[in-house]
Amino acid sequence: xxxxxxxxxxxxLVPARxxxxxxxxLTGASEVRFAEVxxxxxxxxxxxxxxxxxxxxIREFLSA
Numbered sequence: 001x002x003x004x005x006x007x008x009x010x011x012x013l014v015p016a017r018x019x020x021x022x023x024x025x026l027t028g029a030s031e032v033r034f035a036e037v038x039x040x041x042x043x044x045x046x047x048x049x050x051x052x053x054x055x056x057x058i059r060e061f062l063s064a
Contacts, residue, residue: 001029001030002029002030002031002032002033002061002064003022003026003029003031003032003033004033004035004057004058004061005019005020005022005023005032005033005034005035006019006034006035006036006037006044006054006057006058007019007020007034007035007036007037007044008036008037008038008039008040008041008043008044009036009037009038009039010038010039010040010043011039011040011041011044012040012041013040013041014041016036019034019036020034020036022034033061035054035057037049037050037053037054037057038050038053038054039053039054
């Protein structure tokens, strides 16, 4: 199963550098992608820049 990991540049709860390690840990996934986007923990999905930074990444992943 493919996995998309998204790290927010200003996320203080789960820093992007921690999320970036996901691909090396999720060895059973058929594909693992990591994207670093604008925003914090919630802002990366619902913040003012989410529609331009996060949503296109998700759209592209789901359409692949």
